Amino acid sequence: MPVKRVKVSNNVIRRLPRYLRKLDELTDSGVSRVSSFELGRQLGLTPSQIRQDFSCFGEFGQQGYGYNVPALRSEIASILGMDRGFNAIMIGVGNIGRALTENFNFSEWGFSLIAAFDVRPEIIGTMFHGVPILSMDELARFLDEHRVDAAVLTVPKEAAVPVTEMLTANGIEAIWNFTNVELTAPDSAVLVENVHFSDSLLSLGYYIAERADERAAKAAKAERV
Amino acid sequence: MPVKRVKVSNNVIRRLPRYLRKLDELTDSGVSRVSSFELGRQLGLTPSQIRQDFSCFGEFGQQGYGYNVPALRSEIASILGMDRGFNAIMIGVGNIGRALTENFNFSEWGFSLIAAFDVRPEIIGTMFHGVPILSMDELARFLDEHRVDAAVLTVPKEAAVPVTEMLTANGIEAIWNFTNVELTAPDSAVLVENVHFSDSLLSLGYYIAERADERAAKAAKAERV
DNA sequence: TAGATTGTTAATCGATTAACAATC
DNA sequence: TAGATTGTTAATCGATTAACAATC
Numbered sequence: 017m018p019v020k021r022v023k024v025s026n027n028v029i030r031r032l033p034r035y036l037r038k039l040d041e042l043t044d045s046g047v048s049r050v051s052s053f054e055l056g057r058q059l060g061l062t063p064s065q066i067r068q069d070f071s072c073f074g075e076f077g078q079q080g081y082g083y084n085v086p087a088l089r090s091e092i093a094s095i096l097g098m099d100r101g102f103n104a105i106m107i108g109v110g111n112i113g114r115a116l117t118e119n120f121n122f123s124e125w126g127f128s129l130i131a132a133f134d135v136r137p138e139i140i141g142t143m144f145h146g147v148p149i150l151s152m153d154e155l156a157r158f159l160d161e162h163r164v165d166a167a168v169l170t171v172p173k174e175a176a177v178p179v180t181e182m183l184t185a186n187g188i189e190a191i192w193n194f195t196n197v198e199l200t201a202p203d204s205a206v207l208v209e210n211v212h213f214s215d216s217l218l219s220l221g222y223y224i225a226e227r228a229d230e231r232a233a234k235a236a237k238a239e240r241v
Numbered sequence: 242m243p244v245k246r247v248k249v250s251n252n253v254i255r256r257l258p259r260y261l262r263k264l265d266e267l268t269d270s271g272v273s274r275v276s277s278f279e280l281g282r283q284l285g286l287t288p289s290q291i292r293q294d295f296s297c298f299g300e301f302g303q304q305g306y307g308y309n310v311p312a313l314r315s316e317i318a319s320i321l322g323m324d325r326g327f328n329a330i331m332i333g334v335g336n337i338g339r340a341l342t343e344n345f346n347f348s349e350w351g352f353s354l355i356a357a358f359d360v361r362p363e364i365i366g367t368m369f370h371g372v373p374i375l376s377m378d379e380l381a382r383f384l385d386e387h388r389v390d391a392a393v394l395t396v397p398k399e400a401a402v403p404v405t406e407m408l409t410a411n412g413i414e415a416i417w418n419f420t421n422v423e424l425t426a427p428d429s430a431v432l433v434e435n436v437h438f439s440d441s442l443l444s445l446g447y448y449i450a451e452r453a454d455e456r457a458a459k460a461a462k463a464e465r466v
Numbered sequence: 467t468a469g470a471t472t473g474t475t476a477a478t479c480g481a482t483t484a485a486c487a488a489t490c
Numbered sequence: 491t492a493g494a495t496t497g498t499t500a501a502t503c504g505a506t507t508a509a510c511a512a513t514c
Contacts, residue, residue, distance in 0.1 A: 025504080025505070027505070027506095028505095029444050029447050029448075030440070030444055032443070032444070032447065033437065033439065033440035033443040033444060034423065034440065036443070037421075037422075037423055037437075037439075037440075038423060041423065051470085051471065051472090052471075052472075053471080059423070060425060062506075062507060062508090063471090063472095063507095064506070064507050064508065064509095065505090065506060065507075067471095067472070067473065067474085068473090068474085068505090068506075068507090070473090071472095071473055071474070075472085075473065077471075077472050077473080078471080078472070078513090078514060079470075079471050079472040079473085079512070079513045079514045080469070080470045080471050080472075080513070080514040081470080081471070081472085081514065082470085082471065082472080083472090095447065095450075096443045096444075096446050096447050096450070097446040097447060097449060097450030097453075098443070098446065100446075100450055100453075102446060102449060111340060111343060111344045112340065112344055115336060115337065115340035115344075116438075118336060119336045119337055119340075120438055120439075122442075124439070125439050125442050125443055125446070126443075126446055127442065127446070165449050166445060166449060189449075189452070190445055190448070190449050192441070192442060192445055196262075197262075198259065198262055198263060198266065198284070200284075200285060207445060207448045207449065207452070209441055209442070209444060209445035209448075210441075211436070211438065211441050212258070212262075213341075213345055213436065214258065214262075214345075214349070214350050215255070215258035215259065215262075216417070216434055216435075216436050217347075217350050217352065217417060217434070218257070218258040218261070218321045218323070218350055218351075219254050219255055219257070219258060219321075219434060220391060220415055220417055220432060220434035221321050221322040221323065221325075221327060221350070221351055221352070222254050222257065222320065222321050222322060223254075223415070223432045223434075224322060224327060224390050224391060224414075224415050224432065225320075225321070225322030225325060227414070227432070228325075250480080250481070252481070252482095253481095276494085276495065276496090277495075277496075278495080287482075287483060287484090288483095288495090288496095289482070289483050289484065289485095290481090290482060290483075292495095292496070292497065292498085293481090293482075293483090293497090293498085295497090296496095296497055296498070300496085300497065302495075302496050302497080303489090303490060303495080303496070304488070304489045304490045304494075304495050304496040304497085305489070305490040305493075305494045305495050305496075306490065306494080306495070306496085307494085307495065307496080308496090
């Protein structure tokens with residue numbers, strides 16, 4: 017059982033999956049040893065930051081050598097809970113839900129998608145890509161009978177808030193939110209992880225606009241000379 | 242033309258889409274006026290932070306009154322470039338690409354998806370949801386003839402790096418990356434915005450694991466007493 | 467051994483929060 | 491006018507970077 021010393025900052029947590037990804041890339045290209053310097057170079061981070069980040073969780077390196085890639089990879093995987101066999105359910109089997117079920121490999125990341133729930137009678141009782149689709153009415157009983165660590169929320173916008181209330185009332189404590197609705201009730205103890213496509217695209221838009229403005233300003237300045 | 246004074250921090254930029262979303266919610270519920278205090282309460286931020294954030298871009302409020310919701314909304318929309326009519330192309334019309342085309346409303350966020358590109362002859366020349374699918378071979382000419390502000394990268398993993406090189410060689414300067422591959426070449430000037438599902442799920446996994454550990458620790462402690 | 471690189475402590479930098487005069 | 495709330499300056503807090511002794 018990993019002993020988490022201090023509360024680790026969210027910034028650090030968000031970098032862990034990137035480290036994992038990069039270590040997998042290194043493994044694929046046959047690299048079995050890496051220094052914080054080289055890792056930093058490839059990720060655009062300082063060696064200091066990388067060593068600081070790792071030191072939140074333990075001592076994974078060796079002086080004069082660096083880090084063993086597969087060993088470090090496995091430490092990070094374990095920190096992220098990838099070896100805990102989480103169970104997830106999906107709420108809402110519309111377009112996004114189906115796309116996720118078909119294309120996202122939950123098990124690769126330590127999650128097993130054990131059931132999906134919907135309100136439409138025509139799909140209830142069927143299977144989709146190996147996942148049984150049940151009625152929302154069966155949810156409470158299902159949660160009684162299974163350990164469920166997270167709910168993937170892929171319902172239409174309008175349903176987001178009521179369904180969330182229903183989920184939390186039934187003991188769900190973690191939600192992977194695809195609804196593009198602000199769920200984070202400031203008081204609530206439920207873990208919410210948002211995947212807001214639009215937020216992502218909008219911030220890209222900001223930077224595109226900024227760059228365009230900088231160019232325009234530079235051009236205008238050149239004009240004046 | 243908005244005069245961007247200082248370089249605005251990435252943290253601030255990432256909060257702008259949340260403000261936008263919340264302001265839309267307020268509009269929907271008929272609220273036309275809001276204070277930084279109330280906005281902070283609903284978003285889990287301090288009033289100070291909200292006023293600081295806005296003040297990076299101008300003075301949008303009024304003492305003793307607060308902010309006019311639609312006016313503020315429109316300021317933020319403009320800061321994010323939503324009124325600039327960006328053009329985007331999609332590279333790779335597989336499952337994710339199709340799911341995005343069908344379900345994501347690009348135009349709602351200021352982007353127009355004007356073409357998609359793929360290598361599979363059987364779909365080249367067809368339309369998908371109003372978007373023409375062209376051959377990758379036609380890309381260079383297409384870019385010559387159209388202003389393209391961003392590329393949506395939805396190709397298979399293996400293709401991610403070579404396609405990115407090809408795109409940047411042809412003058413693409415912004416990539417919305419869905420490939421789950423680390424693209425951010427530290428030296429490159431290309432804007433990359435990543436949508437890494439797995440990163441998101443893994444960080445949720447961290448917090449689920451952390452919570453489970455805390456409970457186990459608490460239970461063990463109670464045991465010992 | 468000498469060279470390399472860690473883990474950690476201290477210094478710096480930046481972001482958030484608090485305070486308050488300005489003013490609607 | 492009195493009360494409310496902004497925009498901004500100053501204080502605090504936290505995260506990143508630098509430095510270095512420990513050691514493989």
